[in-house]
Amino acid sequence: MAHKEPASQTESAAPKSEAAAAAPSSATQSPQQKGNLYSVAQAQLEKAARAMNLSHDVYTILSQPKNELIVHFPVRMDNGDYQLFKGYRVQHNNVLGPYKGGIRFHEDVSLDELKGLAAAMTWKCALHDIPFGGAKGGIKFSPRLHSKSELERITRRYTSALGNNIGPDVDIPAPDVGTNAQIMVWIMDTFMNVVGASEKQSVRQVVTGKTIACGGSYGRETATGQGLVHCVTEWAKDRHFNLNGCSFILQGFGNVGSHAAKILSRMGASLVAVGDYKAYIANPEGINPYKLSEHVTATGSVDGYRGATAIGREEFFSMEADLAIPAALELEIGEKEARSLRVKVVVEGANGPTYPEAEQILFDRGIDVLPDILVNSGGVAVSYYEWLQNKRSERWDLEEVETRLEKRMKKTYGMVRDLAHERKLDFRTAAYIIGLERISVAYNERGIFP
């Protein structure tokens, strides 16, 4: 299986000066000052806690992460200079199992963003009954501005700074925005060498989302996009809607977005507009995601793709289509976007893409919202399979992984839908309740030490 090259090799083949010039233009930037993801996550937790009567004790524990680690570490650049980096790892909760969550390399990484994302991982794993807790980490920098060798040194120094705060039974990172299988392999290799020869082979599962050669799982690269499509398929069945011949708009053409687009296109759906950090493009006749993928691999962006015309961000959010798939960053759908969207359903591939006020506007307009912790959970599901395979020294074939993923996604989707219908709740609140219920039972049975 081919894995995505590091950001420096794809999105940043350009020299530093050119890459810096490729910062988001006014045509791509979010029009509003971004809010605080942690506050949004808190509001969502509060809404679900109220709807299910969550005990005040459990709510109190879950309202803050268990650990917030911040590290500063120097790295030697290619020109010999030292540069200081700021890295984070937020460990939200581990009552159900080791902390689990992605590592983000992005210039906007902040503690509150990671706190919100770490909490989402706790709910996501609990929703799927996966024996992991929730975490998220990252480094505040733009990987596009660095060479492959600088990225490797940054990743290895970050891993060594985290020390034994991560580990195969402690906290297990995975790819997220700006990171990929290569970065995971560097983390694994650094960790293996630090623990020493006798333990080396037993810590391979310190990260998931690795390359196949280094212990990754078949199907992990496409898992999040594939899981998203399973949710869309179930939604379409319930709504008696035919996906063959339908259209969709997509924000973000990275791991999640590009694979979702390819799988949907194989089912007969047509990608009519797509945007990334640099540009938005549209073609009502349809954009071929395979050809677009080649263009993005070569140039780093959807910008300049010949099979479509450039549009602005506002135009993108008002394009008529059946599905809208945000698969880029959080808090991209505000009240304005919610009023503009002309779709039947918003499918949250990204984590936290929708403000609560915007979600209410979508509901009032009769637009369904399939929530992030359900839709993008295929990634952590297959990460769990990878962790299990490494632990047991097994290799499952693609068919086995995909069969397990499909069964899990459809079962969980059905549970969320049934609870939502039974209790007249939105899907997000229903999904939170299922996860919170499992966490709550564990706390009630275990109590707290001492």
Ligand code: NAD
């Ligand atoms: P990625 O780095 O592979 O791709 C991110 C995409 O978003 C790129 O196309 C990038 O150009 C685009 N983007 C960045 N800034 C943007 C902006 N301001 N406006 C529009 N587009 C922008 O990341 P990914 O792994 O695909 O993750 C995307 C989202 O999915 C994130 O919210 C992530 O947390 C979530 N997610 C990822 C996984 C996974 O397995 N990779 C799993 C669950 C959730």
